[in-house]
Amino acid sequence: MKPVDLMTALVVLLAVGAAPASALTAEQINTATFAARPYQKASGPNPLIVKAQVLLSRRSISPGVIDGIDGENFRKAVAQFRRQEKLSESDELDEVAWRGLGGDTVQDVVAEYKLSDKDTDYDFADDIPRDYAKQAKMKRLSFTSPQEMLGERFHMSEKLLMELNQGQAFTEAGSRIYIVSGDRSLQRGGAKRVEAVKSTGMVVVYGEGDTILASYPATIGSKNTPSLSGQYKVTRIARNPNYTYDPEKNFQQGKNDETLVLPPGPNNPVGTVWIALSEPTFGIHGTPEPSQVSKTTSHGCVRLTNWDVEELADILRPGVPVHFLD
Known part of the structure; x- marks a missing residue:
């Protein structure tokens, strides 16, 4: 058999998709x-x-x-x-x-x-x-x-x-x-209460008997637009939502000074789920930038990765209390 030189062997390996040693x-x-x-x-x-x-x-x-x-x-x-x-x-x-x-x-x-x-x-x-x-x-x-x-x-x-x-x-x-x-895999509708803990930057979900069902890293407000304090309730869960941008109620984005309705999708500003709370305009939602959860601020809401808020939506139901703790 004809010997194969090193360069030829390397070309063959790359051609069949061999991964580099590192x-x-x-x-x-x-x-x-x-x-x-x-x-x-x-x-x-x-x-x-x-x-x-x-x-x-x-x-x-x-x-x-x-x-x-x-x-x-x-x-x-x-x-x-x-x-x-x-x-x-x-x-x-x-x-x-x-x-x-x-x-x-x-x-x-x-x-x-x-x-x-x-x-x-x-x-x-x-x-x-x-x-x-x-x-x-x-x-x-x-x-x-x-x-x-x-x-x-x-x-x-x-x-x-x-x-x-x-x-x-x-x-x-x-x-x-x-x-x-x-x-x-968690029981659908099993959540009895939710805590958004500002000191740890975590959302913690409790079930029957005060057992912890799940916990998620979260962006919880910011210094300029702090999140809520006290207790509220889940009023509505919207999957694959539109996002209504209202500069008078929300914040100023670029030069936009009119109300805009943004279409749904994973790159929507609130991601794939909006969990509305009993305080108007506040909620728990997803994000188009999952790597930025905990690393950037929010406009007072609670931001999770899309997959975490989707799981949370599965185990919540309207009426479940949400506590904001310092």
């Missing part, structure tokens, strides 16, 4: 252990943190976007897990917390997913303009790429999705891709 793999995440943790990584998703984020998500302790980064929302989720498990007060993922999550034993956090015809036939928007007047002229504020759509569906950052699927265009039905499997 690529993050499903196996690295699934088999991550605390003892062998590469906890401090210079850049990019960390296998141990990806695994921990998925395990937290499975307990309905949302880390926000699953991105493998030791960031604010991951720390919030770890701190909430420790509170619920009555561990020492901290936001550190130490060995005790890792064992409590089952970190060394669970090995199915990354799974395969086959792209469907529905996935690849989705009508993506070319672009979402920042200006509300331009958004109001669109038919739908859709996803702009397969990466955005799939990342949101599986609660992942686009960067993590692409790290796990290097060379994948996500455009061919039948293609198999790697996704994280952080699904959770």
Whole structure:
């Protein structure tokens, strides 16, 4: 057999889609252990943190976007897990917390997913303009790429999705891709009360017997437009809502000085769900920018990722009290 030189071998590997040696793999995440943790990584998703984020998500302790980064929302989720498990007060993922999550034993956090015809036939928007007047002229504020759509569906950052699927265009039905499997299942209508806790930046949902059903990192108001205080009630839950921009009631966006009705879609300013409260114009809603939850301010409302507010909408019903706590 004719020997193959190094350059030819490299070309062959790239042609069949082989991932570079430095690529993050499903196996690295699934088999991550605390003892062998590469906890401090210079850049990019960390296998141990990806695994921990998925395990937290499975307990309905949302880390926000699953991105493998030791960031604010991951720390919030770890701190909430420790509170619920009555561990020492901290936001550190130490060995005790890792064992409590089952970190060394669970090995199915990354799974395969086959792209469907529905996935690849989705009508993506070319672009979402920042200006509300331009958004109001669109038919739908859709996803702009397969990466955005799939990342949101599986609660992942686009960067993590692409790290796990290097060379994948996500455009061919039948293609198999790697996704994280952080699904959770909660009883519909099971919520008895909700707390929006400003000090921890978390929305915590309680069920029968005051058991904690779920918790979500949240943006809760801002210094200029603070959120509510006291107790209110859920009055209405709207899925796939329009958004009515009224500069006299809301805020000033660009040069827009007239009321505008923006179409629905995941890139709508309030995302995919609006949960109206008994105080007019205030509510709990989603966002077109899930990575910015907790990192940017809101106009007095409570902002969650789209997938977290969709789950919250499933377990809420009108009349459930919402407490705003300092």
